[in-house]
Amino acid sequence: MLNYAIKRLGLAVVIVSVAMFLLFSMIYLIPGDPASVALGPRATEAMKAALRERMGLDQPIWVQFWNFYSGAWTGDLGTEILSERPVLTVVMEQLPYTVALIVGGISWSVALGIPLGCLAAVRRGGWVDRIVGVLSVAVIAVPSFVIAIYALLIFAVWLQWLPAIGAGEPGEPGDQLVHLILPSLAVGIGWVGYIARMVRASMLEVLEASHIRTAYAFGLPDNQIIYRYALSIAILPTVTLLGIGIGQMLSSAVFAEIVFSRPGVGKLVYDAILTRNFPVVTGAVLVTTAFFVLLNLIADLIVGALDPRVRSNF
């Protein structure tokens, strides 16, 4: 297990490095001089030169990349152009809100998707199965920002059950949790559909397996066969899927943060693009990438912990 974890960690480092390279080349390849973009049309040549020097833009490209790369690994993502605060600090202030949103989204999708998928598989062909099937397709097909807006209108504006905007009072976990319900539902609901379908499909496959027939032939209780013997195998592809799904949830989070006026990395990037605050954009994207890779790593480790065959293959 330790060996497996170390190998996966190495792979994660490689992925983040590649992401950094792509991000760096993207900034470098954007036409125009970053200094004039940052300072606007009325800046003097001297001001631009000073900024270029401060940002290291006067150095050869490979030095620039190395500075960027080694800086990033030590947590130095540069400074914000206007306030000159470290980008990492700015991003880290916002990250917990987004993490809460994603964790909330995962919780919704797992808490609803797995039982619904199981139920649909066990009652295959029955009305439960059909309803779950239709609902899954519906929540997958509707874009999450539409769901976010409707959830806001119905539950916050019309029914007034839940607060509409913001992230709740700082230091009041209860209030923050209530503020999290709608946005995280908007982020996670599409994944209820994906997970329900995935769990249903893999449950149907596993229930046909000969070891399940063995379990029945040994007189094990039906519930134990379905929810322990079958589900613990059927769950594996779902965990992997969820690891990938986090990427999509991150983009849904951008919409949810804008619609619900919540602080968060998505809102930060959105505002930074509008104000051309490029160091913040790259920093936020990099941190988000690292976060995504980390969650993927966790998903893989969970699969490794659950499936002895996977563990031995690494």
Add this chain to the structure above:
Amino acid sequence: MPVLSVTGLNVRFSTEDGSVHALKDVSFDVPERRIVGVVGESGCGKSTLINAILGLLAKNGEVSKGSILFQGDRDLTKLGATEMRALRGEEIATVFQDPMGALNPVFSVGQQMVNVQYRSGLSKAEKRKRASEMLKQVRIPDAEAALSRYPYEFSGGMTQRIAIAMALMMEPALLIADEPTTALDATLEVATIELLQELQVKIGCSVLFISHHLGVVAELCEDVVVMYAGEVVERGTVRQVFNDPRHPYTVRLLECDPARQKKRMRHLPTIPGEIPDLRARPEGCIFAPRCHRRFGACANTPPDMETGTGHVARCFLADQPEPVGAQG
């Protein structure tokens, strides 16, 4: 009193294109402490028979007629789901064909062997001890350590021995083995059969052994049931059926078994024709369309004719045998 007594068993599956009459008037006994073999071509209903006994027929299947008496008093076709479950694993144990897939891949051997003892009042440590003792009996090396290993870490032959250990751990009255050696190579097959024989004597259980390998049945079993297209066409002791076959199907089956070929032939004989469509079961003898001894009476349903003690063949000509190889 036989451990298992199947009488006039009929099983039907309802499908989109009609009812499949998979078992028709199947009757045979599994006497106490005896090994009974069931042979027949693929699709003749061997697995259906097992599933009917275990109460595990697919949802679209049902016993439409007949009885399966277990230990003389309980009719398995009439027991409720809970009573059937209480019987499975405890009094009737099963070993299936595919050893590599028969155990759950994500639980260790020990977890699974402890788990199937969920009805016993033993402590967890005692259950583990019992499991490791059983593994020793099937000659799994280092049984204690084997408990914490996973099925994929064992070879096919070892997994099959573990499956046998798990099945016999509860000392069942009846062991059902559905082609347990088919997936193994010849040496392992012999070893597994010797092991089954040894454990059967030690535990004193009866065995219902499904196979399509005549040599294995002749080696291991005392009684044999020959099935064709969902019917028992002949049954008796191995000696009776193999040395003095009375049903033309049995005769042809024995001729086709390469191991029993007396003279060298250029081609292996095969039975001409195909298994009939079980959705539209023809009237009369089921084997008639492929039978070389067919005559007018075969359009009627043949009787189960007893030609010796316990030797029964479903054929009008059962009392007029032909020598094996007469058609060869």
